[in-house]
Amino acid sequence: MQTFSKPFTLQEPIPEEAIKRAVEVMRSGRLHRYNTLGDELSETSLLESEFAEYLGAKYCLACASGGYALHIALLAAGLQKGERVLSNAFTLSPVPGAINNAGGIPILVGSDPDYKIDINDLRIKARDGSKFLLLSHMRGHIPDMDEILSICTEHNITLIEDCAHTLGARWKGKASGTFGQVACFSTQTYKHLNSGEGGLLVTDDPDIIARAVLHSGSYMFYEKHPNMPGNEVFERHRLDTPNYSGRMDNLRAAILRVQMRGLDENCRRWNVLYTTVEQGLRKIDGISLPERPQYEEFVGSSIQFTLLGGLAANVSNFLRACTKRGVEIKWFGSDEPIGFTSRHESWHYLEDQQSLEKTNMVLDGLCDLRLPLTFDQDDCNQIVAVIAEAIAEITASRP
């Protein structure tokens, strides 16, 4: 029997240089981002400058988590209580959670068979008067951004990108996270940078960044932020913007700054793993993988595939056959939320649940694998061998 023994949740260690910087920050005692002397820049401020530059954005705010960044991005972009926000039905639970937290009403847009937002469904739902689209590039799948931008322009919709899985990715040469008015990234352990928890918000809009900085809990220290709009912009907002305390601290920023330097190389390494698994899976009957256009320069930190035909009706057996061989596959078809994975029907707080039949058919066969950088190409081949054997086993046992 083919087996695999490495854990899918194992990340690489934090680089030694980052650990050294973290220790220095701890020795200084100055962990709070505003605990600086004179015009000294804190690690958090330096991270913001470097991240904005990396992405080609004007402004960046580091904060407590990706979900928190989405929450204040919606508010800073002007979301009012009770307003509708279009968003992907296929995403992770912090996305509708952020909309709810910001007082908005999530309107779920379906998924196409390639796991991207369904452009036709979006076009229909965009006519309902929603002024916001929180577009989640779930598992790194980037939709046709020309179409997205044209729909947003036509209906005067503010676009907020959730780039939790697209840090380092580009679409037609343009960095993911630079298409809308605001974009949010996560530096939670399972994403492309690892500070345990953390979020990064980027925008080119001076009013949005000013409000985001004030919401994040800048008190009246916003002048300590690098590359900010002029004081007159903060004057407009500072007494009307509640402090929702969710700053990043210097310890996390310090380890992120060092990791940033290895980001592009890590993206390349993820894509080697992805391509290895993809090529292996393409040889197996009964599985379909999305075709990804060349101009979708994604980061393959995870891989998704769909079980077809008779296999789709047999997912539980397939998952069991993989688990027993050491390959833990996440399945978006499960009725019960498990671990990080939940599907839209289990978000009961959403007002009127919409029928998303086509999306449900996509989710029912959707299998999802993490590809941590602790894996190598041999591991990838072994995972493919396990999946092939699991499929052979359940195919043989089918009546």
Ligand SMILES: *Cc1c(COP(=O)(O)O)cnc(C)c1O
């Ligand atoms: C992880 C994640 C988030 C939220 O990030 P946190 O930092 O965990 O709050 C948002 N969207 C998607 C698609 C994610 O996977």
